[in-house]
Amino acid sequence: MLSLSRREKNVLHHWKNGQSIEFRMKLRATIIWQLTLENQTEHQVAENLDISVKTVKKWRDRYVENRESGLYDHYRSGAPAKFNVQQRCEVIAIACDQPWNYGYSTHTHWNLDILSEAAAHNAQGPVMSRSSVQRTLKRNDLHPQSYEMWLHSKDPRFREKVNDVVSLYLDPPKDAVVISVDEKTGMQALERKMEPQPALPGQPGRYEHEYIRHGTESLIAGFEINTGKVVAQIRPTRKADDLLAFMEKLACAYPDQNVIIIWDNLNIHKDGPSQRWSRFNEKHNNRFSFHYTPIHASWVNQVEIFFAILHKRCLKWSSFHSTAELKKAVLAFIEQWNQEEAHPFNWTFGGYPMQHETKEAA
Numbered sequence: 001m002l003s004l005s006r007r008e009k010n011v012l013h014h015w016k017n018g019q020s021i022e023f024r025m026k027l028r029a030t031i032i033w034q035l036t037l038e039n040q041t042e043h044q045v046a047e048n049l050d051i052s053v054k055t056v057k058k059w060r061d062r063y064v065e066n067r068e069s070g071l072y073d074h075y076r077s078g079a080p081a082k083f084n085v086q087q088r089c090e091v092i093a094i095a096c097d098q099p100w101n102y103g104y105s106t107h108t109h110w111n112l113d114i115l116s117e118a119a120a121h122n123a124q125g126p127v128m129s130r131s132s133v134q135r136t137l138k139r140n141d142l143h144p145q146s147y148e149m150w151l152h153s154k155d156p157r158f159r160e161k162v163n164d165v166v167s168l169y170l171d172p173p174k175d176a177v178v179i180s181v182d183e184k185t186g187m188q189a190l191e192r193k194m195e196p197q198p199a200l201p202g203q204p205g206r207y208e209h210e211y212i213r214h215g216t217e218s219l220i221a222g223f224e225i226n227t228g229k230v231v232a233q234i235r236p237t238r239k240a241d242d243l244l245a246f247m248e249k250l251a252c253a254y255p256d257q258n259v260i261i262i263w264d265n266l267n268i269h270k271d272g273p274s275q276r277w278s279r280f281n282e283k284h285n286n287r288f289s290f291h292y293t294p295i296h297a298s299w300v301n302q303v304e305i306f307f308a309i310l311h312k313r314c315l316k317w318s319s320f321h322s323t324a325e326l327k328k329a330v331l332a333f334i335e336q337w338n339q340e341e342a343h344p345f346n347w348t349f350g351g352y353p354m355q356h357e358t359k360e361a362a
Contacts, residue, residue, distance in 0.1 A: 002036045002064065009037070011068055027051075028059045028071040035060060083128055088136045090123040091115075095137060095144040110144040155294035164291055165262055165300050169225060169347050176258035176289075179222040179231075179250065180303040183266075184310070185238045189214035189326040192319040207317050215323045219310075219330060220246040222261075223303040228342035230306060232334045234327045240268045240276065251284050261290045264298040305345050310334075 004012070015021050015029035030049060034040045035056070042060070046053045062070035095115055099107040102118040116130040128136070137143070155161065172178045194208040218238040222231040231253050233246040250259070263269050269292070271277050281288045293300040314333040320326040 002032070002060075004036055008067065015071075024073075025071065028063075031056055031059045032063050032071075083125065083132065083136075087123055087125045087128065091119045091128060091133055091136050092140055092142060094118050094122060095142055109147065112145070115144065151296050153294045153296040155297065158294040158297065161292060161294040162297070162300060165293055168260060168262065168291065169302070172226060173258075173260070176260050177254055178225045178260045178262065179254075180225060180301050181220070181222045181250075181261055181263045182298065182301055182303045182307070183238050183243075184219040184221065184307050185216075187217045187219060187315065187326060187330065189216065189320040189323045190318075191321050195319060196317050205317070207319075211319075214320065214326075217323050217327055217330075218242070219307075221303055221306065221334075222246075222250050223306050225302055226344055228306075228344050229338050230334050230342070232331065234330060236323070243268050244276065244280065247280060247288075251287075257287065259288050261288060262293065262301055263290070264293050264301060265295055302345055302347055305347075306337075 012029045012033050015025050016033050018026075021029075027049065031045055034045045034048065035042070040048070042053050042056045046056050049056075059071065064070075094102065095110060099110055099114060099118070102122060104114055104118070107114060112130060112134055116128070116133045119133055120127045168178050190211040191214060192208040193210045193212065196207040197205060199205040215236070217234050217236060220233045220235075220238065220243060224230075231246075231250055233242070233249055235242050235245075268276075269290070277288075277290065298304060310330065310333060314329060318329065320329065
């Protein structure tokens with residue numbers, strides 16, 4: 001007769017009666033329990049559990065030899081692999097290529113059906129089934145049917161311009177204020193046909209998908225990187241005259257300081273034939289200097305972070321009955337931000353070790 005310790009009894013009891021224990025483990029634990037603690041014979045246990053005596057003896061012997069670990073299944077290698085590593089690598093290589101290189105000129109991206117067909121015609125060895133192709137993709141975390149937006153800057157002076165802008169963030173001049181300027185155009189005054197509903201326990205907030213358009217407004221804003229204060233102007237358009245009016249407002253907000261402007265490469269940000277900004281600067285005693293982000297890299301501009309906050313908290317779920325109501329809401333949010341929440345952003349750049357390179361350049 002087997003002798004069980006208190007711990008072994010507790011383990012068998014848990015395996016035999018536990019609600020989340022697999023049936024096979026319940027059965028094996030019950031076999032040992034009835035043999036040892038209920039003093040039943042092998043034939044009685046087999047009859048009670050509707051199994052063969054051979055099965056009872058098998059798990060009894062396994063338990064005698066290895067105790068609890070003997071009740072687990074032994075490792076099984078399974079059937080030999082039908083497809084070798086080289087064949088699976090060929091499928092991955094096809095999935096990482098473009099469909100038109102394999103004769104699918106009308107397809108912009110892979111789906112599982114045409115990928116399986118391409119693999120059948122181009123990969124060596126036995127034809128891999130659709131499910132085998134799918135498993136190969138899954139094991140390698142490969143999703144050839146999925147795409148996300150990507151904007152690459154081809155600016156030949158990318159590193160130089162990023163270093164210039166980020167150096168202003170990391171070590172702003174003591175004798176000047178650094179203002180990040182940009183436009184948030186096309187802010188829509190959308191009136192939801194039903195007012196948004198607040199969240200309830202177990203239910204998220206809801207907003208109506210149908211809406212009425214009441215026009216758009218354009219926001220031009222300047223974000224002071226040292227304090228987080230925002231100077232803003234909202235107008236129906238975003239033209240050169242609108243930007244010039246905003247810059248006059250900015251000059252009034254900082255009447256006695258040198259002002260460094262960081263903005264993108266929009267045409268109205270450049271001097272052009274009119275020498276717009278040279279004349280503006282002369283008017284204001286040449287207190288302004290202008291620094292440009294790389295082409296297609298306006299995300300380097302800190303005001304974009306503020307625009308994201310504004311959109312999420314003021315615009316995204318709102319319902320406006322007019323552009324005047326939209327303008328009032330945005331300006332109220334900016335005023336509340338300036339009075340209670342304004343703070344510099346802990347801005348980081350993940351492209352390469354900016355701070356280290358800036359120090360070396362110095």
